[in-house]
Amino acid sequence: MTMILKVLLAIVMFFALIYASSPLFLPFFEKRINKIESRFQYTASKKAQDFHSTLFVADLHGDPLFSYRNLLRRNPSGHMDLPRLIEGNIRLQVFGVPTQIPLFANIDRNSSKVGLGGVLAFLQHWPLNTWYSGKNRALYQGKKLHDLEAKSQGTLTIIKTSTQLKEYAQVKAAENRGVAGILMLEGAHVMKKIPEDLEELYHKGFRIIGLSHLTDNHLGGSAQGIEKGGLTEVGRKVVKRIEELHMIIDLTHASPALMDDVLSIASRPVLVSHTGVKGCVNNNRNLSDEQLKAVASKGGLIGIGFWEEAVGQEGVESIVNSIKYASDLLGVKHIALGSDFDGGVAVPFDATGMVHITEGLMNRGFSKEEINMIMGENAFNFLVTVLPLD
Ligand SMILES: [Zn+2]
Structure with a gap:
């Protein structure tokens, strides 16, 4: 055997070994990547539990589809799956679909040159075509959600229209059963052909489009990118087509210029699904008062995140601080929740712990009506207004 053949064989054997053993080591890594902070040990009062069970709870962002876990059953790692969503009384969950994670991802400056999306698809035994294509990784995660719906025996309902959402609320949510899911693309860098790729995503059930994720792309800049530029010509076309299709623009991760x-050209309300506010934690990714006001002035909705970098280190107290700050600035009707569960973050509780937010808001003096709005009614009203009618 020639030297070259031996080296090639060694490389193939190495990757085969990694591929075969990945189911053994992925749970180990996930416990560290999607962490639950063990220093918080909350127990909710009976009063908070009783009130929480009457609420329509909505979470505007979680990324469990990017995980290897079987979401039909309860898992010992990660932040959410169907049983935990139900236990947390979450009636509406937006399922984010990330496709690319930059090597050495950080909050300030990420290059789009080397990404781990394909590697993660390989390690999770996703189909071969997802190893080299971000768009295929997005479509595959969309398919995963549809497969989950089919196997869930009516527990999960994927929402694509405003009519479906209203029906779901009147029937299933009113009877306190099931959870609704909406598909969101986290980062439109995967769209190469415009508008064909966008239309394909629409037909595959995606309804919310995050224009940029952790890096700048050909549509516009990311708050965590290098150039952090504004909307490009292609980006302008995409925004126009998103609005024509009655899809929703998510400005989470957008650079200030983007x-x-x-906001200067949007004719419909926009979403910022998972963020913190600079008024509480002044970092590069959080929104300034001016940005928050600009989103609200377009009828937009702000989902406050649950993780440390977004809101601070004090668990529920920090989350409630950011909610209070944003609602004092904009009015309660613009505020909702965007946990970022399973988004590679550390949070104080998993999806079963939503009651602790309800209790935190009660303790902070929010009225029952205000808590109802923040926990889900605002998200419901926003989505009913902006989703396609049928
Ligand atoms: Zn995100």
Whole structure:
């Protein structure tokens, strides 16, 4: 055997070994990547539990589809799956679909040159075509949600229209059963052909489009990118087509310039599904008062995140601080929840712990009506207004 053949064989054997053993080591890594902070040990009062069980709870962002876990059953790692969503009384969950994670991802500056999306698809035994294509990784996660719906025996209902959402609320949610899911693309860098790729995603059930994720792309800049530029010509076309299709623009992760540009041309309300506010934690990714006001002035909705970098280190207290700050600034009707469960973050509780937010808001003096709005009614009203009618 020639030297070259031996080296090639060694490389193939190495990757085969990694591929075969990945189911053994992925749970180990996930416990560290999607962490639950063990220093918080909350127990909710009976009063909070009783009130929480009457609420329509909505979470505007979680990324469990990017995980290897079987979401039909309860898992010992990660933040959510169907049983935990039900236990947390979450009636509406937006399922984010990330496709690319930059090597050495950080909050300030990420290059789009080397990404781990394909590697993660390989390690999770996703189909071969997802190893090299971000769009295929997005479509595959969309398919995963549809497969989950089919196997869930009516527990999960994927929502694509405003009519479906209203029906779901009147029937299943009113009877306190099941959870609704909406598909969101986290980062439109995967769209190469415009508008064909966008239309394909629409037909595959995606309804919310995050224009940028952790890096700048050909549509516009990311708050965590290098150039952090504004909306490009292609980006302008995409925004126009998103609005024509009655899809929803999500400005989470957008650079300040991109946010300004989109807000200056958007004719429909926009979403910022998972964020913190600079008024509480002044970092590069959180929104300034001016940005928050600009989103609200377009009828937009802000989902406050649950993780440390977004809101601070004090668990529920920090989350409630950011909610209070944003609702004092904008009015309660613009505020909702965007946990970022399973988004590679550390949170104080998993999806079963939503009651602790309800209790935190009660203790902070929010009225029952206000808590109802923040926990889900605002998200419901926003989505009913902006989703396609049928
Ligand atoms: Zn995100």
